[in-house]
Amino acid sequence: MALKPRDVAEWLSADAAADEPTFWREWLRQARPVLGASCALIIQPATNGQAQRTLLRAGEQTRDLPEGLIAAALGEQPLQLRPHEIGGGTFAVRVPWDQASPTAVVVVGEITAKTWGADGPDEAWRDRALLWANIASRRRTNREADLTRRRADELAHALELAVLLRAHDGFKGAALELCNQLADRHGADRVVLGWWREPYVRVEAVSQMNQIEPHMAAVGAVEAALEEAVEQDATILWSAAERTEAEELPKITAQHAALAREQGWTGLCTMPLRSGSRIVGAVTWQRQDRGFTADEAMGFALVLDGVAPWLEQKERAKGWWGRRLKRSVEETARRHWNLQHPWPKLAAVLVAVLLVTSLLVRVPYRVEAEFSLRPVRQMVFSAPFDGFVESMMVAPGDAIEPGTPLFALDSTALRLEEAELLADLSRFLREREQAEAKRDLAAMRVAEAQRDQIQARLQRLRRQISQATATTPFAGIVLDDGNLSERLGAPVRQGDALLRYAQLDGLFFELSVPEADAPLIAVGTRVEIAFRSRPDEVVVAEVSRIEPEAVVGATGAVFMVRAVPEVTAADWWRPGMTGIGKLITEKRSLLDIFTRRLIDWLRLQLWW
Numbered sequence: 001m002a003l004k005p006r007d008v009a010e011w012l013s014a015d016a017a018a019d020e021p022t023f024w025r026e027w028l029r030q031a032r033p034v035l036g037a038s039c040a041l042i043i044q045p046a047t048n049g050q051a052q053r054t055l056l057r058a059g060e061q062t063r064d065l066p067e068g069l070i071a072a073a074l075g076e077q078p079l080q081l082r083p084h085e086i087g088g089g090t091f092a093v094r095v096p097w098d099q100a101s102p103t104a105v106v107v108v109g110e111i112t113a114k115t116w117g118a119d120g121p122d123e124a125w126r127d128r129a130l131l132w133a134n135i136a137s138r139r140r141t142n143r144e145a146d147l148t149r150r151r152a153d154e155l156a157h158a159l160e161l162a163v164l165l166r167a168h169d170g171f172k173g174a175a176l177e178l179c180n181q182l183a184d185r186h187g188a189d190r191v192v193l194g195w196w197r198e199p200y201v202r203v204e205a206v207s208q209m210n211q212i213e214p215h216m217a218a219v220g221a222v223e224a225a226l227e228e229a230v231e232q233d234a235t236i237l238w239s240a241a242e243r244t245e246a247e248e249l250p251k252i253t254a255q256h257a258a259l260a261r262e263q264g265w266t267g268l269c270t271m272p273l274r275s276g277s278r279i280v281g282a283v284t285w286q287r288q289d290r291g292f293t294a295d296e297a298m299g300f301a302l303v304l305d306g307v308a309p310w311l312e313q314k315e316r317a318k319g320w321w322g323r324r325l326k327r328s329v330e331e332t333a334r335r336h337w338n339l340q341h342p343w344p345k346l347a348a349v350l351v352a353v354l355l356v357t358s359l360l361v362r363v364p365y366r367v368e369a370e371f372s373l374r375p376v377r378q379m380v381f382s383a384p385f386d387g388f389v390e391s392m393m394v395a396p397g398d399a400i401e402p403g404t405p406l407f408a409l410d411s412t413a414l415r416l417e418e419a420e421l422l423a424d425l426s427r428f429l430r431e432r433e434q435a436e437a438k439r440d441l442a443a444m445r446v447a448e449a450q451r452d453q454i455q456a457r458l459q460r461l462r463r464q465i466s467q468a469t470a471t472t473p474f475a476g477i478v479l480d481d482g483n484l485s486e487r488l489g490a491p492v493r494q495g496d497a498l499l500r501y502a503q504l505d506g507l508f509f510e511l512s513v514p515e516a517d518a519p520l521i522a523v524g525t526r527v528e529i530a531f532r533s534r535p536d537e538v539v540v541a542e543v544s545r546i547e548p549e550a551v552v553g554a555t556g557a558v559f560m561v562r563a564v565p566e567v568t569a570a571d572w573w574r575p576g577m578t579g580i581g582k583l584i585t586e587k588r589s590l591l592d593i594f595t596r597r598l599i600d601w602l603r604l605q606l607w608w
Contacts, residue, residue, distance in 0.1 A: 027136060028058045031107065034132055035091070035125065036115030041108045045070055055105065065108060066090055073106045079129060081120055087113030089120065093129055096137035107133065147295065154299040157185060158306025165307060171314040175205035178307060179283075183207040186296065188285040189265075193273075194226040195281040195315065201226040204281075221259045225270055226282040228255040233279065235271040235301070239291030267291030273304055275312040358591035365593055367520060367583040369511040369561070371529065375575045376506035377474065381406060381499040383492040384467035387413070392488065397574075398478045399504075403471050406478070406499055409492070411468040418461050425454040476503040479575060507569050509541055511581045512558040515550055516600065520585040522546075527563045531579040534572075541565045543583070 024042065031040045039059030046052040052070065066082040069092045073080045078097035083089040092108045094100075115121060121129075161181055168174040175193050183191040190208075194201040203212055203219050203226075212219065229236045238256040256268050269292040273281040283304060285292060316327065333342035390410040394400060428451040435443035479500040492498065509529055513521055521543060529539040541563040550557040563581070588596075 023139060024056055024136075027132075027139075028056050028107070031109065031132055032058055035109060035111065035129055037091075037109035037111055039110050043070060043106045043108055045074060045104075045106060047102065059110075061110065069108070070106050074100070074104065078133070079126060083116065083120065088116045091121075091129065093133045095133050096140060097130055097133040098137060107136075147298070150295065150299055151302055154302040155306065158303045161303065161307045162310050165310045165314065168314070171311075171318045172205065174311060174314045176207075176210070178311065179205045179207035182283070182285070182300075182303070186285060186300065187287070189288050190286040192222050192226070192284050192286070193281060194223060194283070196230060196279055201230055201282055218263065221255075221262055222284065224255040225259045225268070225284060228252070229270040229284075230272050230279055230282050233272060235269070235297050237292055237294065237297060238268040238270075240266050264288060269297055269300065271297065271301060271304065273308050273311070275308045280308065280312050280315075355591075358594070359589055362587045362589050363593070365520065365585045365588045365596075366528075367513065367517040367585055369513045369517075369558075369581050369583060371509045371511040371563075371579055371581040373573060373575055373577040374508055374510045375476075375502035375504065376508065377476075377503040378479075378575070379473070379501045380497050381470045381501065383409065383494050383496045383498055385409070385414070385464045385494050386492070387411070387468075388489055388491050389487050389498075390468075390489075394478050396478050396480055399476070400472055400478070401475050402473060406470045406472060406501070408469040410489075411465050414461055414465045414468070418458065418465065421454055421458045421461060425451060425458065428454060470499070472501060474503055475505075476501055477574070502575050504569060504573070507565070507573060507575065508544070509563040509565065509581060511561040511563060511583070512551075512553075513561050513583070514555075515557045515559060516597070517583075518546075518550075518559045521559075521561060521583055526584040528582040528584065529563075529565070529579060530581075531577055533577065533579075535579070539565055539567060541581075 028040050028042060031037065037059070039057070039061050041054050041058075041061065042056040044053055044055055069080055069082055069090065073092040073094045078094040080092045081089055082091075089111050090108065091111055092106050094104050094106055096104060111121065115125065161178060164177055164181065165174040168177060175195075179191040179193050182188065188207075190206065192203060192207070193205045195204045201223050203223055206212060225236075232252060236253055236256055238253050238260060240260060256270065259265065260268055263286075265286045265288060267287040267290055268284060270282060270284040272279045273283055283300075285300065330342055333346070388410040390408045392407050393405045394407075400406075428447050432444055432447035432451060435441075435447055479502050509527070511527070523543055523546065525543040527541040527543060529541055531537070531539075543561055544564045545562040547560040547562075550559050561583075
């Protein structure tokens, strides 16, 4: 049964443009009774290297197409007829029939013998065929005009959206604004924006929702659907109305079907978000009452193409400088060397370069050791006798000349004892003289012995008196006064250490070299010294002596190595200063230097 004029007018209206597949199926199905055809086909001719293919079919085709029929229909005569030997024939009509077009299709059908007649179809049949083709031609014209208008509207909407997105300072606000605007304009119940963070898509914004919980199961289902479109690099249209219960869901839309089933959506449209040639994210539209059409998807794509660069610019500006630097390196590698995943490749190249460098480059092996600054001459002044501290003439850090008094002990008791001894000496001298006058030889001998004893005691006492004041034998510096300035009048015992004094000329570095590195050190080895007080100044020294016996400490056995500086001691050098010394030994490869201790440890542990 043919279409009524009212039906034709409805089909040609712009409002029917959304039902394009239904129109062509119904138009081809009704072409058979209108034209008296047993079957009808819509064929897309071969163009630009693509083979000829059949788009739609109504009825069963019983004969092969006559040679040259399609090419003839694309020529000046849009309607072509070819008779069959046993009756009937084949027709071909170009759509649009009134003008040549690179997108034209050809409708081909087999006419029954009754309709064909003896001399071919009559003029009435030819008019019906051209009229029926004219319906499709006008349909295509109206559709193209409607699509042009829609594209213009969507482009204008994209410009408006771009202005709104630029007004937002951050990426989150711009993404939420985009989702809200798309939902309002396209009549969607929800619009979700996901951003490609390789190798996953992460939901960044949902229309009418300010906060997103990333660990929610619903968010995970949406992200899976977004990734499905990104991985296929294609727009996915899913509608519950286009499948029955017996149909098996295609695998390429499995995540969309799961999302619709879990959240109750009737229609889903998901398409990748591209900035230039790169996919930067994906957007999905969701409806509960109806599905989406291909024309709507085309309009969605126009909007996204217009706003994607602005959105990417907002996203690139967020985050700390390390993230922006990482992205810049990735884009440079992708642009110049076509590296889609540069970091594993760069890491492999870096490891290879480091390995080759560590094998080929040889540098002096530097043995690290702690050091302390020691004086060549050092004296400890102790109490020469039991007594009391009388005075202190110097303080720690004083640089003094030879003969300078350092401290004094109270000698009052010694001088009183000296006076007593002098009185005893005078008495024994008189007794000797009396014994000599009496010619008493025995008494004279006793008096002489007592005199000598007193003189010896007096000599020892006077020596102690002379030691009551300590003086410096050479120029140097006071290291420690034993807090004598706070112990004035305090008693001391003979032998107590009271003060340390050192000569600054001839200072040397005493390094503690671990026993594992001791075989690498020899007399004459160059040493670089850095004091802890002045690490920016490096002093060069030379090993002059290595102690033959190791000293066991808390960290293990060490050898004491003496190094003499090659420069004159600075004014700020003081005995006891510490720091780090680097002993320059033989040249070795970097790999040997870095793995030497590990290899030695393994050899020691695995030795049997």
